[in-house]
Amino acid sequence: MLDDLVPNVRVLTADDLGIGAKAMAATNRASSAPDAAPVASDDPRIQEIIRLARIFGGVILSGSPGTSKSYYAAAAAEVLTNGVKDRYRFVQFHASYQYEDFMVGFTPTINGWETKQGAFMELVFNATTDPDHTYVLVIDELSRADVGRVFGEALTYVERTKRELPFRIASGEEIKVPENLIILATMNPFDRGVDEVDAAFERRFAKVSMDPDRNLLDAILTDNEVAEPIKSRLIAWFDRINNHSKRNPAAAVGHAYFSTVTDERSLADVWDYQLKYLVQRAFRRDENTGAEIEAAWRHIFAVVPDEASQATDESASEPEAETS
Numbered sequence: 001m002l003d004d005l006v007p008n009v010r011v012l013t014a015d016d017l018g019i020g021a022k023a024m025a026a027t028n029r030a031s032s033a034p035d036a037a038p039v040a041s042d043d044p045r046i047q048e049i050i051r052l053a054r055i056f057g058g059v060i061l062s063g064s065p066g067t068s069k070s071y072y073a074a075a076a077a078e079v080l081t082n083g084v085k086d087r088y089r090f091v092q093f094h095a096s097y098q099y100e101d102f103m104v105g106f107t108p109t110i111n112g113w114e115t116k117q118g119a120f121m122e123l124v125f126n127a128t129t130d131p132d133h134t135y136v137l138v139i140d141e142l143s144r145a146d147v148g149r150v151f152g153e154a155l156t157y158v159e160r161t162k163r164e165l166p167f168r169i170a171s172g173e174e175i176k177v178p179e180n181l182i183i184l185a186t187m188n189p190f191d192r193g194v195d196e197v198d199a200a201f202e203r204r205f206a207k208v209s210m211d212p213d214r215n216l217l218d219a220i221l222t223d224n225e226v227a228e229p230i231k232s233r234l235i236a237w238f239d240r241i242n243n244h245s246k247r248n249p250a251a252a253v254g255h256a257y258f259s260t261v262t263d264e265r266s267l268a269d270v271w272d273y274q275l276k277y278l279v280q281r282a283f284r285r286d287e288n289t290g291a292e293i294e295a296a297w298r299h300i301f302a303v304v305p306d307e308a309s310q311a312t313d314e315s316a317s318e319p320e321a322e323t324s
Contacts, residue, residue, distance in 0.1 A: 244289065251278075
């Protein structure tokens with residue numbers, strides 16, 4: 001359309017200018033969002049994940065949605081590998097994710113079948129042939145798959161005390177999990193498969209709780225220049241619903257839900273298209289509390305009498321426009 005109107009004008013995208021999603025993903029950011037903050041290697045949470053990873057060989061970040069689990073896992077992976085893309089990999093578990101995807105499977109060829117390395121096996125091979133550098137596998141949604149079936153024989157040997165011990169996988173190949181391979185994983189503690197994950201990994205990896213954080217929410221809203229009193233009221237609502245989550249874990253609301261909030265309109269969108277459904281699901285057996293939470297949300301946008309009178313006074317104090 002623009003080319004038809006102005007034929008010799010070159011249209012530049014955000015990525016052409018080096019500020020788009022592709023450009024940000026290629027730099028030291030844990031998110032591909034164009035406005036994502038750079039990874040701070042000295043962040044206390046990242047440093048704690050790195051410390052535990054080196055002790056246990058793996059760390060599970062466990063928390064409700066919106067608590068920055070994936071962000072911190074990705075950030076720690078970048079720091080551990082000095083940002084070298086070939087030395088870390090991301091996979092996402094789901095109900096149909098299998099041993100063949102993770103370890104080794106078979107793929108058809110013209111002449112029959114050949115083995116195909118899964119994500120874990122690829123990193124095992126690369127880390128084994130490059131022992132002087134750290135390799136990291138980031139598993140998102142660990143509890144969404146049957147972890148025993150996916151890891152297979154390797155489940156025993158990812159434990160730090162059994163690293164470098166040889167074992168055979170389904171293809172008959174003998175391998176060992178190298179010391180320089182670290183596994184970082186995220187999971188929602190309310191997923192159906194979480195009990196199996198806990199049983200499989202509670203003595204193998206470290207586990208870090210990722211909770212909704214009002215200080216991080218405050219920092220997000222401050223960086224986004226959200227005006228008072230919307231900011232203070234939102235933080236009060238955030239505290240209120242997360243207090244309910246102590247008895248009703250499904251009510252937990254993470255700070256990352258509000259990462260795109262800049263004003264009342266964008267905040268209303270978060271409720272209309274995300275949080276409303278979370279609240280309905282969390283309080284479906286306690287409608288009175290759900291109604292109180294929704295009423296408290298509406299109060300964020302209310303204009304209290306003092307504010308209304310102040311706005312009226314300010315309007316009255318403005319000089320009248322001169323008329324000719």
